[in-house]
Amino acid sequence: MSAMPTHQDRTRSNILPEPLRIGALAPLTPPGWVEAGRHLLAGMELAVGDVNADGGVHGAPLELLVRDTAAQPQRAEAAVTELAALGVAALAGEYHSVVARAVASRADALGVPFLCSSAVLDALTDQPTDRVARIAPAQSHGWRIYADHLLAAGHRRIAVAADPSVYWAAGTGILRDHLTPRGGTVVVLDPGDPEALCDTLAEQRVTALLLLTGHPEPAVPLVRAVRADRRMAGIMLGAPAGQPELPGWTALLGPDGAGIPFLRYLPDHLTPLGTRAEARLRDRLAATPSFVAFEGYDTILVLAEVFRAQGADRARIAAGWEQVAVDGTRGRIRFSRTPGIDVWQWVWPPVQIADRDPADPGRFRVLR
Numbered sequence: 001m002s003a004m005p006t007h008q009d010r011t012r013s014n015i016l017p018e019p020l021r022i023g024a025l026a027p028l029t030p031p032g033w034v035e036a037g038r039h040l041l042a043g044m045e046l047a048v049g050d051v052n053a054d055g056g057v058h059g060a061p062l063e064l065l066v067r068d069t070a071a072q073p074q075r076a077e078a079a080v081t082e083l084a085a086l087g088v089a090a091l092a093g094e095y096h097s098v099v100a101r102a103v104a105s106r107a108d109a110l111g112v113p114f115l116c117s118s119a120v121l122d123a124l125t126d127q128p129t130d131r132v133a134r135i136a137p138a139q140s141h142g143w144r145i146y147a148d149h150l151l152a153a154g155h156r157r158i159a160v161a162a163d164p165s166v167y168w169a170a171g172t173g174i175l176r177d178h179l180t181p182r183g184g185t186v187v188v189l190d191p192g193d194p195e196a197l198c199d200t201l202a203e204q205r206v207t208a209l210l211l212l213t214g215h216p217e218p219a220v221p222l223v224r225a226v227r228a229d230r231r232m233a234g235i236m237l238g239a240p241a242g243q244p245e246l247p248g249w250t251a252l253l254g255p256d257g258a259g260i261p262f263l264r265y266l267p268d269h270l271t272p273l274g275t276r277a278e279a280r281l282r283d284r285l286a287a288t289p290s291f292v293a294f295e296g297y298d299t300i301l302v303l304a305e306v307f308r309a310q311g312a313d314r315a316r317i318a319a320g321w322e323q324v325a326v327d328g329t330r331g332r333i334r335f336s337r338t339p340g341i342d343v344w345q346w347v348w349p350p351v352q353i354a355d356r357d358p359a360d361p362g363r364f365r366v367l368r
Helices: 007-013 034-053 073-085 097-110 139-152 166-182 194-204 219-228 247-257 272-285 291-310 314-318
Strands: 020-026 062-068 090-093 114-116 132-134 157-162 185-189 208-212 236-238 262-264 335-338 341-346 352-357 360-366
Touching (some): 020 034, 020 291, 034 062, 034 090, 034 291, 062 291, 073 097, 090 291, 097 114, 097 132, 114 291, 139 262, 166 185, 166 208, 185 194, 194 219, 208 219, 247 352, 247 360, 272 291, 291 314
Parallel strands (some): 020 090, 090 114, 132 341, 157 185, 157 208, 208 236
Antiparallel strands (some): 262 352
């Protein structure tokens, strides 16, 4: 006959596993793109709920510690320092590339793994590191596809209205390097004065203007100025950074925001998991979920899988990216090393070029 369990045995059996903490970083207040931050966080939160509903990671629940970066690199660095001290197993998220670069640098210095969800800047770190991996494609990959789309549509004389930043400068360089050997030219214009910019466009005889600018300012005033100028009737507006993807674009611009091709990181058809997640994200956001929301969801799926294989030890997590194989919302996710990119990279997420239908700005058209 077995002995009855003691009070100490019963107490020990009722102890719940410690949660696995993830530091979640997103722009949730201005000057950050708040709408993008909301979609990113919604995806991460939904995935955490799904993982926990399925038993967590070996019985341990996931827990998000959310910090607002507000698109400020110094604020993001401070958040990384705080979260590292709180004992997070890993960091996740961020949308703005310049901020994600600051996060990656600080996380690497502190030895905390960081899975970047949405930022695409190729040079996410200054040197190779095992501590950083990325779900989003590198900027050079997507923007070369966009440049090919411009060429296929007959555009050779292209202008960019570019804000001063590392991200926009990198994008301009990618476009120029890809287009120039193929007979294209790239003219860089100051987006600060929309009317003067339209005068220059007319003089330069460009056929396409790309908005390498922040949203809503100065992107929205630029679009309005070009659409209102009769001389610009034959000019194609483009937004490789994806500004028209989120509902706020249409809310501000209405029909003027349609017909502007942009990059989005979605497949022609979501996976079965993605289809289920899409319906619940739509309810959570009260809007069509953007690709950013799916990036957030996939980020948590990957981290949960890494935790299952490596536990919560930061060094083991950093050594475990190469073993990841996860069926996400948009395809199977694996990480590898890619020439010119110093972090572990999903090669590659699906890429589309889409726009909003001029006949129905609430509907997307896939162009490529």
